[in-house]
Amino acid sequence: MAKSIDVSDVNIYYSDFLAVQGVNMTIRAGAVTAFIGPSGCGKSTFLRSLNRMHEVIPGARVEGKIVVDGQDLYESSVDPVAVRRQVGMVFQRPNPFPTMSIFDNVLAGLKLNSGKMKKSEAEAVVEKSLRGANLWNEVKDRLNKPGMGLSGGQQQRLCIARAIAVEPQVLLMDEPCSALDPISTSAIEDLIHELKNDYTIVIVTHNMQQAARVSDDTGFFNLKATGEPGRLVEFNPTKKMFANPDDPATEAYISGRFG
Amino acid sequence: MTMLQESPDRVHISLIQPRLPQFAALIIAGIAAALGLLLLVLGTGLVPAVLIGALVFLVALPLWSFFIEGRRGATDRLMTSLIWTTFFIALVPLVSLLWRVIAKGAGRIDGTFLSYSFFKTQIDQPVGIYHAIIGTLLVTLGAAVISVPIGVMAAIYLVEYGKKNKLAKAITFLVDVMTGIPSIVAGLFAFALFTLIFGPAYVSGFGGSVALSLLMIPIVVRATEEMLRLVPDDLREAAYALGTPKWKTIVKIVVPTSLGGILTGITLATSRVIGETAPLLLIAGATDRTNMNLFDGAMTTLPVLIYGQNLRGDEAAEAIAWGAAFVLILIVMVLNLVARIVGKIFAPKKN
Amino acid sequence: MTAPTTEIEDEPADWASVRGGVGDRIFYGLALGAGCVILAALAGVFVFLAIKGASGFSKPSEVYGPHAESFLGYVFPLLVGTFTASIIALIIAVPMAFGIALVISHYAPRWIATPVAYVIDLLAAVPSVVYGLWGAFFLAKQLVPMHVWLHDTFGSWPVLGALFGEPNPAGRSVLTAGIVLAIMILPIITAITREVFSRTPRLHEEAALALGATRWEMIRMTVFPYAKSGMVSAVMLGLGRALGETMAVTMVLSVGFDLSWNIIATSSPTSIAANIALKYKERSADMLNVLVATGLVLFLVTFLVNFVARWIIGRSERRMAR
Numbered sequence: 008m009a010k011s012i013d014v015s016d017v018n019i020y021y022s023d024f025l026a027v028q029g030v031n032m033t034i035r036a037g038a039v040t041a042f043i044g045p046s047g048c049g050k051s052t053f054l055r056s057l058n059r060m061h062e063v064i065p066g067a068r069v070e071g072k073i074v075v076d077g078q079d080l081y082e083s084s085v086d087p088v089a090v091r092r093q094v095g096m097v098f099q100r101p102n103p104f105p106t107m108s109i110f111d112n113v114l115a116g117l118k119l120n121s122g123k124m125k126k127s128e129a130e131a132v133v134e135k136s137l138r139g140a141n142l143w144n145e146v147k148d149r150l151n152k153p154g155m156g157l158s159g160g161q162q163q164r165l166c167i168a169r170a171i172a173v174e175p176q177v178l179l180m181d182e183p184c185s186a187l188d189p190i191s192t193s194a195i196e197d198l199i200h201e202l203k204n205d206y207t208i209v210i211v212t213h214n215m216q217q218a219a220r221v222s223d224d225t226g227f228f229n230l231k232a233t234g235e236p237g238r239l240v241e242f243n244p245t246k247k248m249f250a251n252p253d254d255p256a257t258e259a260y261i262s263g264r265f266g
Numbered sequence: 267m268t269m270l271q272e273s274p275d276r277v278h279i280s281l282i283q284p285r286l287p288q289f290a291a292l293i294i295a296g297i298a299a300a301l302g303l304l305l306l307v308l309g310t311g312l313v314p315a316v317l318i319g320a321l322v323f324l325v326a327l328p329l330w331s332f333f334i335e336g337r338r339g340a341t342d343r344l345m346t347s348l349i350w351t352t353f354f355i356a357l358v359p360l361v362s363l364l365w366r367v368i369a370k371g372a373g374r375i376d377g378t379f380l381s382y383s384f385f386k387t388q389i390d391q392p393v394g395i396y397h398a399i400i401g402t403l404l405v406t407l408g409a410a411v412i413s414v415p416i417g418v419m420a421a422i423y424l425v426e427y428g429k430k431n432k433l434a435k436a437i438t439f440l441v442d443v444m445t446g447i448p449s450i451v452a453g454l455f456a457f458a459l460f461t462l463i464f465g466p467a468y469v470s471g472f473g474g475s476v477a478l479s480l481l482m483i484p485i486v487v488r489a490t491e492e493m494l495r496l497v498p499d500d501l502r503e504a505a506y507a508l509g510t511p512k513w514k515t516i517v518k519i520v521v522p523t524s525l526g527g528i529l530t531g532i533t534l535a536t537s538r539v540i541g542e543t544a545p546l547l548l549i550a551g552a553t554d555r556t557n558m559n560l561f562d563g564a565m566t567t568l569p570v571l572i573y574g575q576n577l578r579g580d581e582a583a584e585a586i587a588w589g590a591a592f593v594l595i596l597i598v599m600v601l602n603l604v605a606r607i608v609g610k611i612f613a614p615k616k617n
Numbered sequence: 618m619t620a621p622t623t624e625i626e627d628e629p630a631d632w633a634s635v636r637g638g639v640g641d642r643i644f645y646g647l648a649l650g651a652g653c654v655i656l657a658a659l660a661g662v663f664v665f666l667a668i669k670g671a672s673g674f675s676k677p678s679e680v681y682g683p684h685a686e687s688f689l690g691y692v693f694p695l696l697v698g699t700f701t702a703s704i705i706a707l708i709i710a711v712p713m714a715f716g717i718a719l720v721i722s723h724y725a726p727r728w729i730a731t732p733v734a735y736v737i738d739l740l741a742a743v744p745s746v747v748y749g750l751w752g753a754f755f756l757a758k759q760l761v762p763m764h765v766w767l768h769d770t771f772g773s774w775p776v777l778g779a780l781f782g783e784p785n786p787a788g789r790s791v792l793t794a795g796i797v798l799a800i801m802i803l804p805i806i807t808a809i810t811r812e813v814f815s816r817t818p819r820l821h822e823e824a825a826l827a828l829g830a831t832r833w834e835m836i837r838m839t840v841f842p843y844a845k846s847g848m849v850s851a852v853m854l855g856l857g858r859a860l861g862e863t864m865a866v867t868m869v870l871s872v873g874f875d876l877s878w879n880i881i882a883t884s885s886p887t888s889i890a891a892n893i894a895l896k897y898k899e900r901s902a903d904m905l906n907v908l909v910a911t912g913l914v915l916f917l918v919t920f921l922v923n924f925v926a927r928w929i930i931g932r933s934e935r936r937m938a939r
Contacts, residue, residue: 065727576754591746
């Protein structure tokens, strides 16, 4: 069951450096939300704070509330490991585990929790996840081959299969197509359309056409000035954002006048 | 796709899983330390008390975690504690070693210790390690003079000319083998070589230099090779495009670009062989006098002197050994420091 | 291993070497010569040891005496001594080194990790004779109670009892020598594994964490598989060091010829390297030949260890590439 995310007054720091300031938004359940903005404006940083991956970097921390399904992710009793299981993530560059086969890659997350699995059960999960990632037909005959042997686009879909195998509620994607060619990109975009029935999807992208194609809502991040923290300038339904944005800066960015 | 929604536990999964309090590790550590202290008071030795305390910590924390956080949390905590424990255990001998050398050695150092040799011209003359310091410096200098040109040029061959041909592959392989040569074997080689040529009674510092260079060359080759490979090909091409001959490109562009790394490698290699004992024992011999001639007669170095004092075993000898060890470590540390500074100074400038 | 040289480099290189003329040919000759010196040096090691040591394999039996009659009888206890001390060293040093390497690369905050890494590098540079001095004058005495305790506790056990027989009263046993060796090879193993651990791609580590792995699970899923060959090579390098290390064993161990399982015994066989250092002074021609012959054996053994290490690394690299 997909869940919505309520973000209120979030500040994100790297040690003393305030990277993102004062973000408020509600990410709708079962929809695709895209973040756009120029490089270095904090959209990836913000995305990583949604599953507590931001704090993996030494000295990094987050202030404010991020509520998923009635629970604040940053409450002191919350276990970041449990958060990451509920909020899956796909990275900029495909990163299947190099020493594992396709089969094991898909099961990697699941094996952490359930220890031993029955073979039939494992096979069912692998097939379901790979079908979910539109990859099953391409790899069903070579499940025991290393995941690194696939093409870039296939690797990225393998990573998506790996993320959905643990059945998260939210799926975060950090520029998932930036390392891929146009054909693989369109395969992933199709996949995003299908996945949003089951997951709340948040995607960071540099490509405004992509944001317009795949997302229901769009958030535009920008820096006030160089050296200032990034902030959320505008958050609106994608249609409105691209047709008639509220903020002149958004319009300038979308129409390509800067950034 | 609808299959995914069927599993019932997806409806609401709590993110708040039971966790140990934030200071759980500290609490257990406190209990373990208290227990250890109690044992110490009750009269067990320091070592068993510490060991039992550590064991209590290693068992109690994962156990507590297992009942509250479950298997995965407990494993993570156990491994974290184990890894930190190895770290602290390993620090004990290392710190003890350094402390011993400093505590026992520093006191022995004074002007006479550094400027007199073992050779006494009068019965009550003080002894010092001057002859061994000179020996160490000369033998190591000899080794460096042999190793640096050969090592650097061989590395240049491997990177600039070899291009993975058969000879280059063989050299790379043999350099690997040479890194693993036991130092005593290097000594035996020099010993066999020089006694075959000059007769069985031959000893000289130069023989020691040859033995040491066998140990030093592979380190120099490796360090230089690594640095040369870091030089981008664009630089070489830029020089070729200006009509510079290949050798001038190497001498004027490639080597200067990587000079910092090469010098650092050479210094570290020197500091590594300067403390070698076994090969010098065999071929450079030992003497009480200061010998300035690298090519004739026995030459004592600091490591050999330390070994000799260790064999004698009386208290005065032990004090001299610690003093010499302190000087030797000081030389090694200074070389390491120099290597770092050189590396910093010559590092490619970045904005 | 080695960075691939680009094709582009070939063209101008050949062109330059034609045009560069004399200077280029001399420089090339020097570089080639240096490479050949290395080839010659290693061949020389083997040849001169063989010339000097050949007769050492088959001397009259009294040369090998009083404890042996043939070369095999002479060198076998020494080989046992060499390997016992080295294996004890590995058993102690390897888990420690991996632990320290993980602390530096993945557990400690940077303000601890950087100075600790620096100290470990410095310890790698401490001369072996200083370790020997410390082992002989300090550690051996400190370990006497442990020897007694080991014997009293485990001495009567069925299997362990064989290892912990009558203890050396001064603590100068193979166990102590092994511990000193362990401390000596700890820095080198740590330095290499720390390097490969910290080179694990962040991408893979984050992938594991994003799947909800704990830190230890992340290390098992990404760091260890990635670093496997580096870890093996570090261990083998440590073994090579331990096998060939002379001074620590020479200075710490009280030497004897009793071949037994007792690793805390009063008189255990010493190692090949230590035996050479102890006996070379006799300088009787026959004995020297024998010593050189044992040196040749040591050379071959360490060569084999390094060779196997390289083979393992090469194999796992090929597998990763497939």
